[in-house]
Amino acid sequence: MKRKKIEIMLVDDHSLFRNGMKTIIKSFKNCKVIAEASNGVEFLEILDHKTPDIVLLDISMPVMDGITAISLALEKQPNLKIIVLSMYGEEDYYYKMTTAGAKGFILKDTTIDEVQNALETVYKGECYFSKELLMNIVTTRQYNINDVVSIELSERELEVLKLISRGMMNSDIADTLFISKRTVEKHRAHLLEKTGCNNTATLVMWAIRNKIVKL
Secondary structure, rough: OOOOOOOEEEEEHHHHHHHHHHHHHHHOOOEEEEEEEEOOHHHHHOOOOOOOEEEEEEOOOOOHHHHHHHHHHHHHOOOOOEEEEEOOHHHHHHHHHHHHOOEEEEEEOOHHHHHHHHHHEEEEEEEEEHHHHHHHHHOOOOOHHOOOOOOOOOOHHHHHHHHHHHHOOHHHHHHHOOOOHHHHHHHHHHHHHHOOOOOOOHHHHHHHHHOOOOO
16 A cells, blocks of 8 residues: 655745755655745645645744744644744744644754654654754753752653653553553653643653753
8 A cells, every 4th residue: 555645834934945845855755745835824824724744834934923823723733743944043932832832843954864854753743853953952041951940750750751752652662661551651641740841842851951861
């Protein structure tokens, strides 16, 4: 049976960048671009009649900012997977956009291989973060390690957290630790509750800030 292609929407106000990204995505056998928009308002209008698997969305756009666009888009399509396209110097938006529901972050000047890896990883239901970008984020004043509150985690919770941060899904974590998928789900829920994170992306950020996970 032929594998379904990952359907992608591009949202960026620079047509030159969109055209370049389309060319890159066309070179991937398992991906195709089904729509594009130049700002957040256009993006939301297109979502009324298109259902992409993944949206590649610019962090800075005219008319409507990326954080608002993500929040409103996920109200329309809760299962939508959004990867944010970022430039250096925009790290301050990271936590807000992951809290809003972004599933990944990549730099605009990243490699073709990383674009493909990010698309495939997020399509599988995992999160993807550019290591280069994460390193920049955790060294900024906004994410200073001294500002982080210490939280007691059990040995098993730490094991699960480390595997989550490696992008593993619940079923893979269960196989690795020889426990049930339901037990992994309970540990994940406890981790979110204890850390005050509202999704996997912010949980990974928390783990990095606390030096539980090394980049």
